[in-house]
Amino acid sequence: MRHTISVLVENKFGVLARIAGLFSGRGYNIESLSVGETIDPQISIMTIVTTGDDRVIEQITKQLNRLVDVIKVVDLTEIDHVEREMVLIKIAPRKENRLEVLKTVEIFRGRVVDSGPTTYTIEVTGDEKKIQAFIELMKPFGIKEFVRTGKVAIPREISQRK
Amino acid sequence: MAKMKGAEILIECLKREGVKHIFGYPGGVILDIFDLLYDDPDIKLILTRHEQGATHAADGYARVSGKPGVVLVTSGPGATNTVTGIATAYMDSVPLVIFTGQVPTFLIGNDAFQEADIVGITRPCTKYNILVKDVKDLAKQIREAFYIATTGRPGPVLVDLPKDVTQGKAEFIWPETVHIRSYNPTYEGNIYMIKKAAQEIAKAKKPVIIAGGGCIISEAHEHLKELAEMTQIPVANTLMGLGSFPRTHELSLGMLGMHGTYYANMAVQNSDLIIAIGMRFDDRVTGKTDAFAPQAKIIHIDIDPTSIRKNVRVDIPIVGDVSRVLQVLNKILKEEIKPQWEEVRKAWLKQINQWKKEKPLTYEFDPEVIKPQYVIEKIYEITKGDAIITTEVGQNQMWAAQFYKFDKPRRFVTSGGLGTMGYGFPAAIGAQLAFPQMTVIDIAGDGSIQMNIQELATAVVYDLPVKVAILNNSYLGMVRQWQELFYNERYSHTYLSTAPDFVKVAEAYGAVGLRATKPSEVEPVIKEALSIRKPVFMDFVVDWKEKVYPMVPPGAPIDQMILEEKKKERKLKAVK
Numbered sequence: 001m002r003h004t005i006s007v008l009v010e011n012k013f014g015v016l017a018r019i020a021g022l023f024s025g026r027g028y029n030i031e032s033l034s035v036g037e038t039i040d041p042q043i044s045i046m047t048i049v050t051t052g053d054d055r056v057i058e059q060i061t062k063q064l065n066r067l068v069d070v071i072k073v074v075d076l077t078e079i080d081h082v083e084r085e086m087v088l089i090k091i092a093p094r095k096e097n098r099l100e101v102l103k104t105v106e107i108f109r110g111r112v113v114d115s116g117p118t119t120y121t122i123e124v125t126g127d128e129k130k131i132q133a134f135i136e137l138m139k140p141f142g143i144k145e146f147v148r149t150g151k152v153a154i155p156r157e158i159s160q161r162k
Numbered sequence: 163m164a165k166m167k168g169a170e171i172l173i174e175c176l177k178r179e180g181v182k183h184i185f186g187y188p189g190g191v192i193l194d195i196f197d198l199l200y201d202d203p204d205i206k207l208i209l210t211r212h213e214q215g216a217t218h219a220a221d222g223y224a225r226v227s228g229k230p231g232v233v234l235v236t237s238g239p240g241a242t243n244t245v246t247g248i249a250t251a252y253m254d255s256v257p258l259v260i261f262t263g264q265v266p267t268f269l270i271g272n273d274a275f276q277e278a279d280i281v282g283i284t285r286p287c288t289k290y291n292i293l294v295k296d297v298k299d300l301a302k303q304i305r306e307a308f309y310i311a312t313t314g315r316p317g318p319v320l321v322d323l324p325k326d327v328t329q330g331k332a333e334f335i336w337p338e339t340v341h342i343r344s345y346n347p348t349y350e351g352n353i354y355m356i357k358k359a360a361q362e363i364a365k366a367k368k369p370v371i372i373a374g375g376g377c378i379i380s381e382a383h384e385h386l387k388e389l390a391e392m393t394q395i396p397v398a399n400t401l402m403g404l405g406s407f408p409r410t411h412e413l414s415l416g417m418l419g420m421h422g423t424y425y426a427n428m429a430v431q432n433s434d435l436i437i438a439i440g441m442r443f444d445d446r447v448t449g450k451t452d453a454f455a456p457q458a459k460i461i462h463i464d465i466d467p468t469s470i471r472k473n474v475r476v477d478i479p480i481v482g483d484v485s486r487v488l489q490v491l492n493k494i495l496k497e498e499i500k501p502q503w504e505e506v507r508k509a510w511l512k513q514i515n516q517w518k519k520e521k522p523l524t525y526e527f528d529p530e531v532i533k534p535q536y537v538i539e540k541i542y543e544i545t546k547g548d549a550i551i552t553t554e555v556g557q558n559q560m561w562a563a564q565f566y567k568f569d570k571p572r573r574f575v576t577s578g579g580l581g582t583m584g585y586g587f588p589a590a591i592g593a594q595l596a597f598p599q600m601t602v603i604d605i606a607g608d609g610s611i612q613m614n615i616q617e618l619a620t621a622v623v624y625d626l627p628v629k630v631a632i633l634n635n636s637y638l639g640m641v642r643q644w645q646e647l648f649y650n651e652r653y654s655h656t657y658l659s660t661a662p663d664f665v666k667v668a669e670a671y672g673a674v675g676l677r678a679t680k681p682s683e684v685e686p687v688i689k690e691a692l693s694i695r696k697p698v699f700m701d702f703v704v705d706w707k708e709k710v711y712p713m714v715p716p717g718a719p720i721d722q723m724i725l726e727e728k729k730k731e732r733k734l735k736a737v738k
Contacts, residue, residue: 010344014293018285025286055471062468068290068310071344 002031002051004083004153007064008072011037011044015069019046022063028052032085032150043071047083047152076153083153086125089146091138092118101141108134119144168297168328169194172261175304177204178336181232183223183595184208185216189236190276191325192263196234208595208624211616213240215588217247218614221256222589225575226550227596228381230257230311237263238276241322242283246582248318249287253579254402255379257316259307260288266326267295281322289317297330302337309340314347315466316379347465351482351490359437359461359478360494364501366435366459368510369395372418372447375402375578376440376464376484378571383407385488386439392495394507396514398426400441401559402578405568410547415514416523419447420714421560424723425517427714430455431721432513438462440484443473444579453719463487521712521725523564531705532681534558534633537688538565541603541631544688549601550575550593554586554610556640558633560710562605584613587630591617594626601629601692608634608661618671621697629691629698632664635706643709647724648716668699677701 009015016035023030031049038045050060057075064073076083093101101120105112110124124134128151135146166174172195176184185208188196199207210216213235220231231251235244241262251258265274270293281293290310294303304321311319363369377386383406390397390413397407398418407414415426430436436458441447448454451473461478462470470479480487525535538561541549551566552575553559559576568574575593577585590604604611611632621628633639638656645653665675674696678687684702691698712723 014281014285017282021285059468059472066466066468068342068345 001053001057002049002077003057004076004081004151005048005050005061005064006074006076006153007046007048007070008038009044009046010069010071011042012069015044016046018067018069019048019064022067023050023060026059026063028056028060034150034152036152047150049151074155076155080156081153082156083127083151084125085128085131085151086123086149087131087135087146088113088121088123089135089138090119090121090144091141092144093120093141097141101138104134104137110134163333165331166334167194168300168323168330168332169198171297171300171332171334172304172323172328173198173202173205174334175301175336176232179304179308180229181205184232184234185210185220185223185592186234187213187216187236187240189240189263191265192234192236192240192261192323192328194325194328195261195323207234208620210588210591210620212614213243214247214584215591215614215617215620217244217258217260218250218582218585218588219592219595219617219620220258221247221251221585222552222575222592223596224251224256224258224592225254225589226572226593228572230259230308231592233258233260235260235262236276237265237280238278240276241280242278245284245287248284248320250577250580250582250585251318252287252289254375254577255316256318257311258318259311260318260320262320262322263328264293264322264324267324268326270324280320284320287318288320289315291320291322293322294324294327297327297332300327300332301335305337305340306342310342310345314345348467348481349465349483349486351463351480351487353490355478355480356487356491357494359480360491360499362435362459362461362478363393363395363437363495364499367506368433369393369435369437370415370429370433371395371397371437371439372400372430372441373397373403373406373439374400374441377403377406378440380440380465380483380485381571382440382485382488383571385485385492387411388492389488389495392492392503394503394511395437396429396511398422398430400444400447400578401563401576403441404563404574405571408569409567410569417563419444419720420449421564421710421712422714422720423523423564424521424712424725425514427712427720427723428517429514430458431719433458436460438464439488440464442466442469445473447720448473449714449718449720525708525711527681528705529681532678532684532702534561534635534702534704534708535565536681537631537633537684537702537704538562538605540684540688541605542566544685544692545601545603549573549603550590550597552576552586552590552593552602552604554604554606555581555583556607556610556638557635557643557708557710558605558607558610558639560640561633564710583610587611587614587628588617588620590628590630591621591624591626594621594628595624598626603629603631606630606632607639608632608636608664609638609658611664612661615667618668618673618697618699622672627695627697629700631688631700632702633704634661634664634701635704635708636661637706639706640710643713646709647713664699664701668697673697673699675699675701677703679703
């Protein structure tokens with residue numbers, strides 16, 4: 001099963017390598033990993049998406065907890081949480097399609113963040129399915145390139161164990 | 163306050179940590195520290211002949227003394243040469259602090275001379291590692307390194323020291339206490355779980371204790387003995403746990419696992435309750451995991467939560483220091499449960515004694531050829547069990563584990579997890595340094611001893627009278643055993659055709675060399691070696707055909723053991 005794990009770590013160099021190394025060294029898969037500073041600049045938070053059966057996930061969370069630089073590990077899959085991903089997508093539609101593209105962007109509550117004579121660069125945030133759907137819709141118009149952030153996730157204010 | 167150089171800060175920190183010995187090897191970027199050690203009266207540097215030797219020696223020192231071992235080497239090749247030793251210590255939870263020199267910070271990443279990213283290289287085999295970037299942080303980071311290495315589940319910690327950090331200056335501020343927000347090992351076991359465990363112990367008809375290396379690390383042997391004796395539960399040891407429970411005790415089952423005793427494996431496999439204490443269910447212990455002890459409930463006590471449920475299912479997990487958990491458990495058993503243990507255990511102990519009688523640990527003595535097991539038995543008899551035994555890896559290691567009866571903890575020093583050939587001899591040097599008055603014997607093979615044979619110089623120079631018993635069979639014996647049993651006697655590259663004359667090697671280094679080729683010479687050689695206060699190589703030319711039995715074939719359940727050679731004499735194929 002797919003799990004979203006939130007890991008609070010010391011904001012030091014080498015910590016990311018240590019965590020990534022833990023996954024690769026033990027043969028666990030990382031689907032996405034995003035890192036950023038928290039309100040306390042000495043602490044970073046990582047959101048890791050990974051897959052595995054219960055035994056593997058238990059090992060992953062325990063192994064993460066064992067690392068000296070890890071402050072807290074929360075498996076968000078177990079609790080109510082909000083998750084988002086962002087994509088920046090550059091497309092080059094033909095003239096007659098430009099309007100339709102802009103409409104679709106609106107439907108998806110995206111934004112055009114850059115535009116050139118032949119391209120639009122569009123920002124869309126949402127859960128993974130929404131991002132995927134948007135990319136699929138844009139394919140016929142000619143995607144030049146796109147970049148995804150990987151998932152970030154946070155527990156809901158009144159979170160309940162599932 | 164006057165400022166101190168980074169190198170001076172380091173030495174001051176080591177003194178405050180109580181370090182008396184460092185194992186090391188100099189080189190360009192670490193020279194500032196070596197320069198200070200030149201006339202330091204309190205800290206003695208032991209110069210090995212290879213950085214791997216330094217790391218194993220520090221490891222052996224740590225295992226017998228319980229204090230952290232300290233290593234000091236230069237950057238690049240000096241640092242990378244320590245990796246095998248670090249990985250060995252990591253697998254067996256040995257507290258080491260390794261200081262490596264590093265090129266100056268402004269050259270890091272430039273492929274400078276003797277530069278290696280040792281922090282990156284050792285990340286998967288250290289408990290923690292750090293590159294010190296500022297001399298102001300040095301004291302704090304050294305303090306933390308020792309703290310992390312020695313607390314919780316111990317392990318090696320590497321501190322990488324750029325040259326400009328050891329040469330730079332800062333005020334010396336010693337942190338009296340250590341607090342690391344993200345590092346809080348659990349020492350006290352959950353009381354609810356311990357109570358549950360006590361109830362299971364009272365209910366069980368056929369329980370077995372499996373005691374591992376954690377019992378030695380946390381000094382739990384007395385509590386372990388109390389538990390076993392009070393509840394009349396037999397104790398099997400893992401390789402790392404040998405000595406945590408007296409082998410001569412009537413409740414002892416000896417070692418279990420791939421080369422465990424018949425009765426230990428049978429007892430574990432037929433038990434209805436396993437109390438696993440400070441052990442991690444290594445695959446050499448469990449055999450086929452899904453066929454491991456099928457009827458048993460498992461109580462698992464370990465300080466490291468990742469060890470629990472990693473390889474086998476566990477019914478009652480207890481995370482905590484085994485010594486503290488056992489004290490609480492024993493108290494509950496004594497005060498609250500108190501059944502008539504003798505009566506409850508009668509049938510089970512009778513069954514175990516029958517297994518012990520049926521198939522004891524044995525070998526066939528031969529008056530013409532030296533059997534390796536005979537050498538170990540004689541060493542045991544002559545030392546009366548009162549020696550520190552280190553081993554290399556392979557058949558020599560297993561025979562030592564089987565035939566030397568370890569009654570006390572910290573007397574058996576072996577590379578259990580990583581299985582490092584070349585470990586035993588430098589480890590013996592470290593052990594001898596920690597206990598100069600004790601008899602220290604490395605049980606070696608002719609293959610393994612050649613992996614760090616250069617350390618004989620170290621033993622000679624520092625006047626460390628370690629003894630090395632080489633079970634010389636001209637083969638990489640354990641691998642040959644596998645080739646014989648599972649590879650149709652195709653001895654691919656396990657015949658060591660040109661071994662040196664070990665007696666002459668010893669003499670060339672200024673040590674003593676002795677040889678025995680007949681069983682009658684074994685005892686005199688051992689006695690002579692022990693009477694000489696010098697390093698001695700004992701070259702025992704043993705039966706090359708001898709194999710380690712019992713043996714659980716890889717992938718089989720542990721009660722399916724090969725117990726002995728087929729009766730008719732085997733004609734083994736010649737070596738190509």
